[in-house]
Amino acid sequence: SVIRLKHFTTxxxxxxxxxxxxxxxxxxxxxxxxxxxxAEGSLLDDEVLVxxxxxxxxxxxxxxxxxxxxxxxxxxxxxxxxxxxxxxQRASILxxxxxxxxxxxxxxxxxxxxxxxxxxxxxDKS
Numbered sequence: 001s002v003i004r005l006k007h008f009t010t011x012x013x014x015x016x017x018x019x020x021x022x023x024x025x026x027x028x029x030x031x032x033x034x035x036x037x038x039a040e041g042s043l044l045d046d047e048v049l050v051x052x053x054x055x056x057x058x059x060x061x062x063x064x065x066x067x068x069x070x071x072x073x074x075x076x077x078x079x080x081x082x083x084x085x086x087x088x089q090r091a092s093i094l095x096x097x098x099x100x101x102x103x104x105x106x107x108x109x110x111x112x113x114x115x116x117x118x119x120x121x122x123x124d125k126s
Contacts, residue, residue, distance in 0.1 A: 010073070014073055014077070021066055021067060021070075022063075024063060028052075028056040028060065029056075032049075032053060032056060035048060035052055036049065087122070087126045091119060094118060094119060098115055098118070
């Protein structure tokens with residue numbers, strides 16, 4: 001459960017960072033469009049516009065690099081998550097089999113300790 005929590009937290013932070021970076025790119029684009037719309041005369045003479053364009057270029061490159069890293073990290077998280085799928089399938093089968101065994105005969109009703117022991121054995125085998 002510690003590994004699951006770590007992956008969940010990492011994935012949640014990664015999604016938030018990607019969203020924040022994309023929001024920042026949109027804000028930069030909006031600022032550039034606003035400055036272009038308000039510009040009078042030669043665009044090259046507008047120092048604020050030129051500075052904003054240079055800043056947005058650098059920021060855009062940094063965000064693009066971070067997005068690439070984030071995508072790679074997200075892929076690794078997805079691959080790790082897929083590694084647990086066989087275990088999850090076995091655990092769900094085991095749960096439903098044990099759950100239904102009490103319907104066959106009341107003597108098959110297991111305690112939680114017995115279920116945990118079978119569950120751990122299933123994980124060890126997968």
